[in-house]
Amino acid sequence: GAGVSQSPSNKVTEKGKDVELRCDPISGHTALYWYRQSLGQGLEFLIYFQGNSAPDKSGLPSDRFSAERTGGSVSTLTIQRTQQEDSAVYLCASSPMDRVREQYFGPGTRLTVT
Amino acid sequence: GENVEQHPSTLSVQEGDSAVIKCTYSDSASNYFPWYKQELGKRPQLIIDIRSNVGEKKDQRIAVTLNKTAKHFSLHITETQPEDSAVYFCAASRGNSGAGSYQLTFGKGTKLSVIP
Numbered sequence: 618g619a620g621v622s623q624s625p626s627n628k629v630t631e632k633g634k635d636v637e638l639r640c641d642p643i644s645g646h647t648a649l650y651w652y653r654q655s656l657g658q659g660l661e662f663l664i665y666f667q668g669n670s671a672p673d674k675s676g677l678p679s680d681r682f683s684a685e686r687t688g689g690s691v692s693t694l695t696i697q698r699t700q701q702e703d704s705a706v707y708l709c710a711s712s713p714m715d716r717v718r719e720q721y722f723g724p725g726t727r728l729t730v731t
Numbered sequence: 732g733e734n735v736e737q738h739p740s741t742l743s744v745q746e747g748d749s750a751v752i753k754c755t756y757s758d759s760a761s762n763y764f765p766w767y768k769q770e771l772g773k774r775p776q777l778i779i780d781i782r783s784n785v786g787e788k789k790d791q792r793i794a795v796t797l798n799k800t801a802k803h804f805s806l807h808i809t810e811t812q813p814e815d816s817a818v819y820f821c822a823a824s825r826g827n828s829g830a831g832s833y834q835l836t837f838g839k840g841t842k843l844s845v846i847p
Contacts, residue, residue: 621774648833659737659820659837660775673834708774718763718826718833722774 619643621723623709629729630699638694638726642711649692650720651684654706663707666692667717699730733758735823737838744811745846752841754821755803763826764797764804765835770817778819779806782826811845818842 622641630636642649651663662676666686677683681699686692696703706727710720734757744750756764765780781788781795781804788795792811797804808815822835 650834652835652837657839659735659839660822660835662834662836665834667833676834712833718824719765719777719780720833720835721777722767724774 621709621711621721623707623723623726625726626724627727627729629731632701632730633698635695635697636699636728638696638707638728640692640694640709640711640723642690642692642709643713643721644690645713646711646721647689647714648712648717648720649686650710650712651692651694652708652710654708654725656705660708663694696728699728701730704728704730733761733823733825733836735821735836735838737821737841739841740839741842741844743844743846746811746813748811750806750808750811750815750843750845752806752819752821752843753803754805754823754838755801756823756836757802758823758825759802760825761823763824764795765822766795766806767820767822767837768817769820769840775820808843811843813845813847816843816845 624639649666652660654660664684665673681697684694706725708725709723737754762783767775768778769775792809794807818840820840821838
């Protein structure tokens, strides 16, 4: 079946602009995660959605970052007033309800802030 | 919070030899330990995982061992092949119910090169 998809695959933006990154999880997966991968670094947790529960936003680095998940499916990560240090690959992952620990990743969005 | 250390950062082996990557974790409540393989420009892919109620798990040429007392776990790849070349990430999570409990804390990765 179709895996996790993300769009756009690449995004170049000017410092100070807002960006929106989209994630389509695997159909039927109830949990959705956003991670950030900086050059040469591991993956850094940002935010977690599980069903209708309140999201865990504990990994968001600043109040410029926010995320929504509409209808329990598609999620959008928004970064306002982008800074150069926001440049990274933003990865989305989803998990099925019966194997909630297994996270399946999308291809990521490479964000470059100039 | 959880901290995961991964070693080595780079590893080169001859084709056919074994490769071992080690990780340590700090949170004794962590109970789920997956390994991901990430090829250049591709998404991380789950290759094997282990839960804290077992000490070892094997899947063909790949095995993972866990030492809960010492809080470390290792990935073992036997009979390495050139297609095993990639960056490997270990991770840990607490895996309990409740918001955020399933988030993964990742190591910084090991770049494995298998030399033909």
